[in-house]
Amino acid sequence: MENGNRIGSLSITPTVARQTPRNDFGTVFARSAQEVVKAGAGIAASLMPGNPMVSAAVASVSSVVSSTASSVQGVSAAGAGGVGGTAGKGEQWDLLAAQREMQAEGMQMNLAYMNLQNEMQAESRAHNAISNIMKVRHDSAKAAINNIR
Template sequence: MSNINGVNSSGFNATQLQNAQTEGANNSGSSFGDFMGDVADGALAGVAAVAPFFPGGELVKMAANGLRGLSDQAPAGLGGAKGEKLDQMWEMQEQNQMFNLQYMHLQQELQSDNRHFSTMSNLLKARHDTAKAAINNMRV
């Protein structure tokens, strides 16, 4: 195992994290999203650096490195640079809501039809039982 203060097996240097954090704090022209993206990247790098020292840490390290790799694909409001994906996500959610409303309306129609069918069935059964009882009373 390598030293926590030095370079570990993933090639991450703990001093790089400190330098990245101070650069992010000194860069006053960056947006809040960029700053938070840098903080998240630094936190994931720290998790990846410390993870091998714990049981099952290799899996955590791989997950943290995978999340760090996804940061360039994140929507603009989440630290990435692509606002189109966020717009597409909202559009898909609106479509999903529309489909859910249509599905709920269809379920309500089916429940209504089922109630009508049950009511008619019960009425016809009562009519049949009444007629059958009348016929049986005439035979006696």
């Protein structure tokens, strides 16, 4: 008697070498961060072409990201041995120094951003004040013309 639940003949393919490139998370993340910074730099430059503070901030961000990306790529290559693989003491200190440098530049960028916000708020307040004054003058002139009629 033949059972319908039997598996027919199996074919087993031999193992082949990996066809896709091996991409570590740190390398891919660093590359993505560089692309984001480049895109953001282009957008920021197109929105405010004459502002030297923005261009300086964009330049410092892209330099920090590229230096951090290269150090991250170095660490991912050093620690590629798996879970047990660790980076050397010198590389850890390099990462710590890069992180501190990035924090310092981040604080400078935050300060520049806050100054830019304060300037924009002052300009907005001046615009609102002038707008209100012009509205009052217009309303007064309109009322005077209506009273003459």
